[in-house]
Amino acid sequence: MPQLVIEGLSARYGTTPVLTDVNLSVERGEIVAIIGPSGSGKSTLLRVLVGLLKPQSGSVTVAGQQVNYDSAAALKQVRDRFAVVFQQFNLFQNMTALRNVTIAPTIVKKRSNSEVQAEAKRLLQKVGLGDKFNSYPDELSGGQQQRVAIARALALRPEVLLLDEVTSALDPELVGEVLDTIRTLAEEGMTMILVSHEMAFVREVAGKVVFMADGKVVEVGPPQQIFDNPQAQRTRDFVRRILRH
Amino acid sequence: MSELELFLHPGNLRLIWTSFLMTASLSVLGCGIGFLAGFFLALMRNPRIVPFAPARWFAIVYTETFRRIPFLVKLMVVLFAFQFAGLNVSLFTIAVTTVALTAAAFASENVRAGLESIHANQWDAAEAMNMGGFTALWRVILPQAWPVMIPPSMTYSVGLVKSTSIASQIGLFELTYAARIMTNKGISAGLAFGTILILYFVLCYALNRFAAWLEVRLATTRHRRA
Numbered sequence: 170m171p172q173l174v175i176e177g178l179s180a181r182y183g184t185t186p187v188l189t190d191v192n193l194s195v196e197r198g199e200i201v202a203i204i205g206p207s208g209s210g211k212s213t214l215l216r217v218l219v220g221l222l223k224p225q226s227g228s229v230t231v232a233g234q235q236v237n238y239d240s241a242a243a244l245k246q247v248r249d250r251f252a253v254v255f256q257q258f259n260l261f262q263n264m265t266a267l268r269n270v271t272i273a274p275t276i277v278k279k280r281s282n283s284e285v286q287a288e289a290k291r292l293l294q295k296v297g298l299g300d301k302f303n304s305y306p307d308e309l310s311g312g313q314q315q316r317v318a319i320a321r322a323l324a325l326r327p328e329v330l331l332l333d334e335v336t337s338a339l340d341p342e343l344v345g346e347v348l349d350t351i352r353t354l355a356e357e358g359m360t361m362i363l364v365s366h367e368m369a370f371v372r373e374v375a376g377k378v379v380f381m382a383d384g385k386v387v388e389v390g391p392p393q394q395i396f397d398n399p400q401a402q403r404t405r406d407f408v409r410r411i412l413r414h
Numbered sequence: 415m416s417e418l419e420l421f422l423h424p425g426n427l428r429l430i431w432t433s434f435l436m437t438a439s440l441s442v443l444g445c446g447i448g449f450l451a452g453f454f455l456a457l458m459r460n461p462r463i464v465p466f467a468p469a470r471w472f473a474i475v476y477t478e479t480f481r482r483i484p485f486l487v488k489l490m491v492v493l494f495a496f497q498f499a500g501l502n503v504s505l506f507t508i509a510v511t512t513v514a515l516t517a518a519a520f521a522s523e524n525v526r527a528g529l530e531s532i533h534a535n536q537w538d539a540a541e542a543m544n545m546g547g548f549t550a551l552w553r554v555i556l557p558q559a560w561p562v563m564i565p566p567s568m569t570y571s572v573g574l575v576k577s578t579s580i581a582s583q584i585g586l587f588e589l590t591y592a593a594r595i596m597t598n599k600g601i602s603a604g605l606a607f608g609t610i611l612i613l614y615f616v617l618c619y620a621l622n623r624f625a626a627w628l629e630v631r632l633a634t635t636r637h638r639r640a
Contacts, residue, residue, distance in 0.1 A: 219542045248544045259539035263557040272553065273543040325543060 170233050172197045172360050173218075173329060178227035180217050187213045189384045191227070195329065195377075198358045202365055202375035204395075206407060210384040211364040212256070215331045218362075219251050220244045232328070252327035256334040258314045260306040266293060266317045267302040270324045278325075285324070292320040296350050312343030319350055330354065332363045368411055372396055380404045420601050421609075433592035434613050436506070440588060441575040441617065444510045448517020449567060455518060456525035462537055463547050473522065480519035485577045488512050493584055509581040509588075513574060520570050528563030529555060560632040568625030572618045579614075589613055 173195040180188040188210045195201050203211045216222045218229060220238055229236045231250050237243040260269050270289035274280045293299060296316035306314050315335055322330060332351065336344045348370050354361065355374045365371050371378060371392065378395040380388045380403070388395065388404045396412070399405045420426060457463045458473040480488070489512045496503050496511075532555050540550035582591035589610040596606035 221538055221542060245544055248542060251542075253539075253542045255535060255539065257535055259535040261536065261539070261554050263554065273545065276549060276553065277544045 171195060172199070172232060173362075174228075174230040175214075175218075176228045176230070178214075178217065178229065179225045180213060180222055181225055182213075182222070186225075187384050188217065188224075191381075191384075191386050193379060193386065193389070195360060195362060198360055199376050200355055200359075200361045200363060200374050201377045201379060202363045202371040202392075203379045203381055204365065204368070204371060204407075205379075205381035205387075208383075209381040211381055212333050213384075214381075215253060215333050215362065215364060218331060219248055219253055249325075250328045251331055252322035252325040252329075253331045253333060254315070254318050254322050254335050256337050258306070258311070258318045258338070260314055260318055260321070262306050265303045265305055266298060266309065266320075269306070269317055270321045273321070274324050289320070289324055292323050293317070295353070296320045297346065310343060311339045312346045315339060315343075315347050316350055319347070319354075323354075329360045329362060332361060332365070334364050334366065336365070336367055366411075368396070380407065382407070417601055417605065420599060421596070421605060426596065426599070426601075429592055429595065430609060430613070433587055433589045433610075434617075436586065437575070437578055437588040437613075438617055440506065440509050440513060440578050440581065440586075441571070441621075444513025444578070445517045445571045445574060447510070448514040449521040449571075451514065451518035452521025452523075453525050455522035456529060457551075459522070459526055460529055463551060477519045477522045480515055481523065485512070485516060486580050486583060488516060489580060489584060505581075505584055505586040508584065509578065509586050512581070513578060516577070517571070517574055520574075521567055524563050524567045524570070525559075527566075528559035531562045532558050557632075561629060564625060564629050564632065568621065568628075571625075572621055575618055575621065576614065 171194040173193075175191055175193040178188055178191040179186065191210075191214060193201070203214065205211055213222060217224050223238050229238075229247075231247055234246075236247045238247075260266075261272070264272065267286075267289055270292060271282075271285045274285040274288075275282055290299075290302065293302060296319055298313060298316055298320070301309060301313060301317075304313075306317070309317065315338075319335075335351070336347050339347065344367070348367065351361070351363070351370075352374060363371070363375065375392055378390060378392050379386055380395060380399075380401070382403050388399060388401045390400070394400070395404060396408055399408055415423075455473045455477060458469040459477075461470065464470070483491075489509070492512045492515070493508050496508060536554055536558070537550060540554050545553070578588060579590035581588055582594065585591070593603075593606040593610045596609075597603050
């Protein structure tokens with residue numbers, strides 16, 4: 170049974186359609202990369218999955234259970250299964266790195282404080298920030314903040330990790346450290362949906378690549394297909410353009 | 415009796431002290447109730463916290479109306495509203511109500527500005543982690559918004575303390591009224607009004623000190639440390 174099945178999913182911002190009839194399935198342990206020009210609906214798809222934007226139609230099935238985005242209880246459940254890492258990190262500015270990681274597990278999930286503290290410290294060490302527990306977001310570099318955000322997402326123990334262009338807001342020399350962190354998670358078998366413009370990285374870690382344009386899924390296939398032998402004309406154009414430089 | 419004897423007469427000193435307490439309690443109570451009400455008005459205006467359009471409309475209409483009516487007019491309206499309702503309330507109640515209604519409208523604007531100064535991505539992150547609206551507000555948004563909300567609110571409170579002198583118009587026994595009584599007793603206007611000038615200053619200065627303390631107290635740990 171796939172971990173996640175998206176069928177005929179459509180969504181709009183006001184009257185503007187932003188996702189049209191999106192179909193996608195993600196197996197447990199699979200890494201799915203979504204690529205495409207900006208404005209193609211990649212990030213919106215992630216926002217819909219966690220209920221930050223209500224879908225217009227279609228269905229999302231997580232671990233065999235269809236999600237009803239109108240039900241607060243169902244929404245709570247689906248948010249328990251997903252964790253998002255945002256392009257702009259979205260760390261809570263009023264909290265230390267450690268508190269950013271511990272707040273949701275303690276306040277929302279009501280897990281024991283000492284256990285969460287220990288796990289949060291372990292996670293921060295894992296992303297290479299063992300010496301930054303008490304730093305505030307504005308005392309950290311972009312790459313460090315994004316790694317805190319990844320640790321924060323992992324502390325939620327998600328079944329699927331959603332990564333929304335997590336390196337786009339970073340200076341080039343800081344991209345590597347964040348990609349290394351994601352690479353580690355990939356090796357550990359974390360299920361991930363990764364919206365990314367880092368094509369070399371996508372080719373390396375993704376099991377499946379989704380090319381989106383204008384809110385639609387244009388082509389889905391293994392990285393070799395998408396990058397070396399794209400079937401659709403739009404994919405060919407996009408890949409040619411981005412691989413040229 | 416000389417002017418100084420009149421001024422230092424225990425009865426006169428008691429008059430000054432009583433009227434000072436009246437102005438102080440009118441200001442503190444009125445602003446306190448007003449800011450609390452304004453805080454909730456601002457929450458009502460925020461669709462992330464209260465997703466109910468009529469609540470938002472009410473808050474907007476209230477805020478936009480009450481910010482635009484002169485204090486004296488509001489005072490008279492409140493006075494006659496109580497009379498019209500057949501409620502026999504004290505002048506103090508009327509004055510406190512007026513101060514509170516005024517403070518609420520302004521506080522609502524300040525709180526709204528504070529909440530809106532926090533980037534929407536903070537809400538998104540909290541929501542995606544299953545934090546409820548109020549938890550996000552209390553733990554994430556407000557700690558960052560206090561420093562934006564408090565300074566203008568306190569500046570405004572000082573302005574409102576000064577407006578309370580208008581309550582003398584309905585006969586409330588506060589500082590300005592006391593000054594008029596003193597001049598009627600034969601104390602020179604310079605001494606009478608000079609005295610209340612100093613007392614208004616003391617009250618407003620105390621409010622400013624309180625604001626400064628509150629800003630430090632409510633700022634995030636990081637700013638407190640700095």
